[in-house]
Amino acid sequence: MERLKTTAWLPYAVMLLVAVFFWFIADGIDYAARPGTLGPDFWPKAAILLIGITCAYELARAFFLGRSNDTQGLAATLTSADDAEEEVSAKYPRLLVAGAALTVAYGLLLPWLGFPLTTFLYFVCFMYVGRYRRHLAIWLNAALGTLVFCILFMRLVYVSLPRGVPPFDRVTDLIVNMF
Amino acid sequence: MLDILTQLGAGFLACFTPVHMAVLVLGILIGLLVGVLPGLTLVMGVVLFLPFTYQMDITSAIILLTAMYVSGTYGGAFTSILFRIPGEPIHVPLLWDGYAMAQKGQPAKALGWTLVAALVGGLISGIIMVFMTQPVASFALRFSSPEYFAIVLFGLASVIALGGSSLSNALVSLGLGLLVASVGSDATYGAYRFTFDLPILADGIEFLVVMVGAYGVGEVLSRLETGFTTKTIDTRSGAKTQLPSLREMLGFKMLFLRSSVLGNIVGIVPGAGATIASFVCYGVESQLDRGKKRLGKGVPEGIVAPQAAATASVGGALVPLLALGIPGSGATAVIMGAFMLHGVQPGPQVLLTSADMVYTIFASLFLGVVLMCVLGYFAIRPLVKVLDLPEAVVSAFVMVFCFVGALSIRSNITDLWLMIAFGFVGYAFERLRFPIAPMVLGVILGPLAEEAFMNSMISFGNDWTVFFTRPISGTIMAVIVLILVLPFMGRIWRRPGPGAGREDAGLRP
Numbered sequence: 001m002e003r004l005k006t007t008a009w010l011p012y013a014v015m016l017l018v019a020v021f022f023w024f025i026a027d028g029i030d031y032a033a034r035p036g037t038l039g040p041d042f043w044p045k046a047a048i049l050l051i052g053i054t055c056a057y058e059l060a061r062a063f064f065l066g067r068s069n070d071t072q073g074l075a076a077t078l079t080s081a082d083d084a085e086e087e088v089s090a091k092y093p094r095l096l097v098a099g100a101a102l103t104v105a106y107g108l109l110l111p112w113l114g115f116p117l118t119t120f121l122y123f124v125c126f127m128y129v130g131r132y133r134r135h136l137a138i139w140l141n142a143a144l145g146t147l148v149f150c151i152l153f154m155r156l157v158y159v160s161l162p163r164g165v166p167p168f169d170r171v172t173d174l175i176v177n178m179f
Numbered sequence: 180m181l182d183i184l185t186q187l188g189a190g191f192l193a194c195f196t197p198v199h200m201a202v203l204v205l206g207i208l209i210g211l212l213v214g215v216l217p218g219l220t221l222v223m224g225v226v227l228f229l230p231f232t233y234q235m236d237i238t239s240a241i242i243l244l245t246a247m248y249v250s251g252t253y254g255g256a257f258t259s260i261l262f263r264i265p266g267e268p269i270h271v272p273l274l275w276d277g278y279a280m281a282q283k284g285q286p287a288k289a290l291g292w293t294l295v296a297a298l299v300g301g302l303i304s305g306i307i308m309v310f311m312t313q314p315v316a317s318f319a320l321r322f323s324s325p326e327y328f329a330i331v332l333f334g335l336a337s338v339i340a341l342g343g344s345s346l347s348n349a350l351v352s353l354g355l356g357l358l359v360a361s362v363g364s365d366a367t368y369g370a371y372r373f374t375f376d377l378p379i380l381a382d383g384i385e386f387l388v389v390m391v392g393a394y395g396v397g398e399v400l401s402r403l404e405t406g407f408t409t410k411t412i413d414t415r416s417g418a419k420t421q422l423p424s425l426r427e428m429l430g431f432k433m434l435f436l437r438s439s440v441l442g443n444i445v446g447i448v449p450g451a452g453a454t455i456a457s458f459v460c461y462g463v464e465s466q467l468d469r470g471k472k473r474l475g476k477g478v479p480e481g482i483v484a485p486q487a488a489a490t491a492s493v494g495g496a497l498v499p500l501l502a503l504g505i506p507g508s509g510a511t512a513v514i515m516g517a518f519m520l521h522g523v524q525p526g527p528q529v530l531l532t533s534a535d536m537v538y539t540i541f542a543s544l545f546l547g548v549v550l551m552c553v554l555g556y557f558a559i560r561p562l563v564k565v566l567d568l569p570e571a572v573v574s575a576f577v578m579v580f581c582f583v584g585a586l587s588i589r590s591n592i593t594d595l596w597l598m599i600a601f602g603f604v605g606y607a608f609e610r611l612r613f614p615i616a617p618m619v620l621g622v623i624l625g626p627l628a629e630e631a632f633m634n635s636m637i638s639f640g641n642d643w644t645v646f647f648t649r650p651i652s653g654t655i656m657a658v659i660v661l662i663l664v665l666p667f668m669g670r671i672w673r674r675p676g677p678g679a680g681r682e683d684a685g686l687r688p
Contacts, residue, residue: 011611015351022358022373031370038636040365043629044372047357047621054350096404100603103396106582107595119582123575130407130571141572145579153583157234160590161583 009062012055019052098129114164114172115154120146150175180310187309190538193238194546202239203543206246207551211558213247214254214267215565216573221251221267221453222509223394227580229387229513229520230587237521238536242543244517245497248510249301249544250551252453252489256293257555257563260482261286261418264566269453269489272461276474276481283477287421290559292482294420294552295428296435300487301548303439304446304494309541312530315502319527324638325645328631329655331624334449334505336659338620346666348613355604356621357628359384366626367633379593386622387516387588392598393615394509395581397605399574404610407570418563420556423479434483437463442488446495449620452508453489460488494544500525501537505624509616512623 026048029041102125109118123142132138153159154176163172193199213224225247232240252269259270260277273293280289322330339349362373363383374380428435438460445456461474464484468474474481497514499505504526506512518525523533530537555562585598608615639645647653 007611011607011613012347012351015355019354025373029370029372031368036641038633038641040368040370040372043365043625043632044358044361047354047361047625051351051354051358054347054354058347090406091404092406093404095406096400096606099400099403103400103578103599103602107592107599110582110595111592119579122579126575126578127569127571130403130569130574132407132569132571134569137569137572141575145576149579149583153230153587157231159230159233159583159587161586162592 009059012058012062015051016055016059019048019055023048023052095129095131099126102126102129110162112165113168115161116146116150116172116175117164117168119149147175151179155179183309183313186534186538187541189535190540190542191546193535193539194242194542198239199242199539199543202235202243203246203547204550204554206243207250207547207554210247210250211254211551211554211562212565214251214256215258215562216568219573219577220394220398221248221269222390222513223398223577224251225510225513226387226390226394227577227584229391229517230580230584232517233520233587237518237523238539240517240521241514241536241540242547244510244514245493245540245544246547246551248514249490249493249547250554251510252493253293253297253486253551253555254562256297256486257290257418257559258566260289260293261563262566267454269457270485272457272485273482275461276477276479279475279477280479280482281477285477287419288423289477289482290418290420291422292479293486294555295423296438296483296486297490297555298548298552299435300439300442300489300491301493301551302545303436303487304443304491305541305545305548307440307443308494308498308544312498312502312537312541315498316527316530319503322527322651323649324631324634325649325652326655328628328635329646329652329659330503331505331628331631333655333659333662334499334624335617335620335628336662337449338617340662340665345612348611349617352608352613352615353617353621356389356618357625359389359618360386360622360625361629366630367637377593379589379591382589383626384597384622385588385594386512386619388585388594388598389601389622390509390513390516390619391581391584392601393605393608393619395577395584395605396599396602397609397615399577399581400602400606401609402570402574407574418559420559422556427479431479431483434464434480435487438484438487439491442491443495445488446492446508447498448495449499449505449508452496452510453492456488456492456495457485460484490548497540497544501529501540502527504529504627506620509619512619515623 023045026041026044029039029044031040102122106118106122109121113121120142123145124138127138127141150172154161154172163169194203209224209228210221213219213221225244228243228247232243235243251267255265255267255270256273256277258264259273260281263274263278265271265274277289277293280286280292319330335353339346339353358373360383362380364371364374364381371381441460441463442453442456445459446452461481461484464480465474468480496506496508496511500511500515504515504524506515515525518529523529523536581598581602582595585595586592588594604618605615607613608618635645636643645652647656
């Protein structure tokens with residue numbers, strides 16, 4: 001028997017664990033019960049059951065029959081031929097990890113550095129991570145992009161974006177008050 | 180009838196105000212650009228521009244997003260025909276005949292057929308939409324909570340059954356969406372669910388956070404993993420459009436009508452949308468062409484059918500949104516979000532309370548389709564030049580749009596973290612071939628479904644048979660069962676017989 005692919009069972013195993021975790025949380029929902037009526041835990045439990053039963057079914061199929069899911073939505077019959085073509089592209093997991101780390105760093109730095117500085121740094125780093133190597137274009141795009149975003153969202157369409165803590169908030173004020 | 184035409188006329192007049200015309204042109208241009216750029220999908224584009232609509236009045240906001248939606252179904256045709264790069268999955272069928280016609284030395288003609296198909300499909304579906312929405316909404320006013328629950332369930336069931344991936348994966352995705360939607364205080368008891376003592380979670384998770392993360396961040400991360408390796412192309416070619424003659428067009432009048440009406444019908448079905456409309460209509464033409472075996476060799480039928488259907492599906496998708504308050508696709512879900520952000524709940528009541536707004540939106544669709552074709556005709560060269568933009572630069576801007584989109588919802592950094600988390604979920608879904616649409620629709624329709632279900636249970640003493648015994652809800656439930664059985668039937672049809680060869684029985688020529 002062929003060795004079972006990890007992707008054939010791991011996502012379902014993870015989702016089953018998630019379902020079990022949330023089932024126990026749902027059991028602890030605090031409410032004043034009215035006799036003869038469904039409680040606020042009914043609906044989320046129905047959703048959890050849907051996930052749990054589906055995952056258990058797929059795990060059983062994978063381990064006992066050695067097959068992963070094969071009942072497809074109707075559109076799959078129309079598009080499957082082209083999906084096969086997409087498979088060939090090479091993967092760069094390091095780029096993905098770097099991009100994900102940058103995105104998390106953006107969330108961490110935003111309250112401290114403020115929107116303009118964090119966005120500028122993000123633009124520069126992301127373009128380098130995306131394997132773009134025209135240095136002047138990168139720095140210019142980052143500077144202009146940050147400026148346009150600041151004017152657009154902090155002056156025209158007012159969105160309450162983080163200013164940052166001192167002394168970085170002065171940069172935010174400087175850019176916003178420039179125009 | 181006369182009443183509808185009068186209101187539509189007033190809608191056209193309202194559309195001609197400078198602000199509405201400006202947002203219409205802007206929406207069409209952005210939609211075309213989004214369609215052309217391979218890294219940006221139609222839904223992503225509409226999601227990313229949602230924050231711009233916060234300061235607009237509701238009519239302008241919906242006009243902008245609807246214009247982007249309709250022109251997004253056309254923009255990708257340029258790159259499919261000229262460079263064999265489908266900007267959207269919608270345009271994959273155009274590779275088969277559009278690109279083939281271009282290879283035969285007639286790219287301008289192929290683009291001309293696409294333009295006419297988009298125009299006719301858009302206008303026919305607009306007419307159907309105008310005359311269909313009012314009766315559907317009037318009918319929906321008779322709905323009580325069991326009927327409403329059944330219709331929402333129909334939306335959820337069809338997105339699973341008609342989707343392009345495994346049924347199990349779609350069910351898991353839907354379950355996750357329903358679970359996410361149940362975070363916060365529940366509408367019936369006010370009890371806190373899954374809040375983990377975080378105050379912001381008491382208000383629930385905004386579905387826009389889920390959409391922006393899953394569609395925007397998830398897609399960019401997926402493309403980053405491939406190293407942004409979209410193939411480089413020479414966009415300096417003299418791309419232009421050559422319209423077919425009137426005689427040529429009249430020769431295909433039934434094809435135009437058939438594809439437009441079918442595309443519109445597919446658009447009405449929640450969960451179907453432009454991609455399925457495009458493939459289904461190409462499939463119908465390939466069945467009709469069976470004996471001649473011309474399709475796939477660069478014939479107008481293979482261009483007109485998918486393009487007319489894709490554009491026609493937009494008008495269809497707006498009917499359930501406006502008449503029932505049910506978004507059937509990702510793009511209409513964002514448009515529903517824009518309605519709700521402006522304090523309007525789409526549904527049967529909206530035609531009674533805000534008919535002027537609805538008819539202005541209808542009129543904008545007609546004007547938008549015409550404008551889209553005019554812009555597509557004259558601005559094809561600059562539009563195609565957009566492909567020269569490096570993907571890393573475009574993606575960096577998309578990511579910052581996503582950040583601003585999340586921060587602008589409640590001005591809270593927790594929304595940014597939730598959006599990033601759903602971005603990772605979106606990436607994982609894409610990588611593992613779990614569809615995102617059921618999760619998003621689960622988040623949007625989950626609260627509506629739960630409220631209708633709980634109200635029905637309270638009103639009918641926990642008698643769940645009420646969904647099956649009332650005529651309208653019973654009929655809808657029967658249709659749901661039928662829809663859910665369809666994928667299994669499809670599996671049986673696809674299963675090769677004992678003597679069957681390995682010949683590909685797909686639609687692809």
